[in-house]
Amino acid sequence: MPELPEVETTRYGIAPALEGQKITALVIREPRLRWPIPKDLPEKLQGQIVNSVKRRAKYLLLETQSGSAMIHLGMSGSMRIVSTQDAPEKHDHFDIVTAAGDIIRYNDPRRFGSLLWAGLNPDTHALLRKLGPEPLEEGFTGVYLWESSRSRRISIKQHIMNSKVVAGVGNIYANEALFMAGIHPARQAGRIALPRMENLSKEIKTVLTAAIKQGGTTLRDYRGGDGKPGYFKQELRVYERGNQPCKTCGTPIKQIVQGQRATYYCKHCQR
DNA sequence: ATGCGGACCTGTTAGC
DNA sequence: TGCTAACAGGTCCGCA
Numbered sequence: 001m002p003e004l005p006e007v008e009t010t011r012y013g014i015a016p017a018l019e020g021q022k023i024t025a026l027v028i029r030e031p032r033l034r035w036p037i038p039k040d041l042p043e044k045l046q047g048q049i050v051n052s053v054k055r056r057a058k059y060l061l062l063e064t065q066s067g068s069a070m071i072h073l074g075m076s077g078s079m080r081i082v083s084t085q086d087a088p089e090k091h092d093h094f095d096i097v098t099a100a101g102d103i104i105r106y107n108d109p110r111r112f113g114s115l116l117w118a119g120l121n122p123d124t125h126a127l128l129r130k131l132g133p134e135p136l137e138e139g140f141t142g143v144y145l146w147e148s149s150r151s152r153r154i155s156i157k158q159h160i161m162n163s164k165v166v167a168g169v170g171n172i173y174a175n176e177a178l179f180m181a182g183i184h185p186a187r188q189a190g191r192i193a194l195p196r197m198e199n200l201s202k203e204i205k206t207v208l209t210a211a212i213k214q215g216g217t218t219l220r221d222y223r224g225g226d227g228k229p230g231y232f233k234q235e236l237r238v239y240e241r242g243n244q245p246c247k248t249c250g251t252p253i254k255q256i257v258q259g260q261r262a263t264y265y266c267k268h269c270q271r
Numbered sequence: 272a273t274g275c276g277g278a279c280c281t282g283t284t285a286g287c
Numbered sequence: 288t289g290c291t292a293a294c295a296g297g298t299c300c301g302c303a
Contacts, residue, residue, distance in 0.1 A: 003297090006296075034299090058297075073297090074279095074296090075280090075295070075297055076280085076281075076282085076297095108280095109280080109281050109282065110279085110280045110281050110297095111279080111280050112280065112281095112297060152273080152274095153273080153274080154274065161298095163298070172296065260275095260276075260277090261297095262294085275301105276300105276302090278301100279299095282294105283293105283295085284293085285294095286290105286291090286292080286293095287291085
């Protein structure tokens, strides 16, 4: 499911039930996520007040006085707010219960997600320390992207999907941004000139911002924290459109595999 | 340092 | 209709 816009949509959905609220319990039903949920996490969280819900890359950070809980949704995770009379369903791996009586419930069929503890300065956590800049912040620019790619022989698509380069650009939005920027996804990152990198950094920001505005992209079963699907799917230009006509020129969209991930592009519009 | 492939899981769909 | 294989929104790790 979730790329950056979907994680951001989830953040909007769950923040009102968490911010300023006291956590009365963390109920774990299945600790075997990508990394096991730490055994001492329930006692760490119990009694803590959530000051704010933030996002770094695709991690949600629940900030409390003593540190932050760090949640990743993996490929198939989602969170929703339920109440005490709602029985847990299949793959509902943990609940965060608040003093107001809300339950923030985590569901993840593939269990690629995680729930970890990050301490008082989450940026120093091993999983966050090496991340590149946030794509929607000022530190991510065409100059940065250009400098980060000199002498790199990897394809531009794999380069922008590398979380050390920029945090949180996943497969859907990498495909879409490259189409919007008119750049062929297989082009070597180190061979793209600065003006085109300026263009690409802008399109990454534009496509992510537009997707957040639409509540994310619902492909199969994704729902935001408020239970609504995302409406960005109708805006997709190339993703999952193999053999269908390019919305700009009509040429059939090509589908290839790069780094074991599906890539879609228009061979006429992208060079 | 860089790049590649494998690994972790379950559910859905395409193909025979 | 039913079985099997391929594929799916992520990303870390180990090896060459």
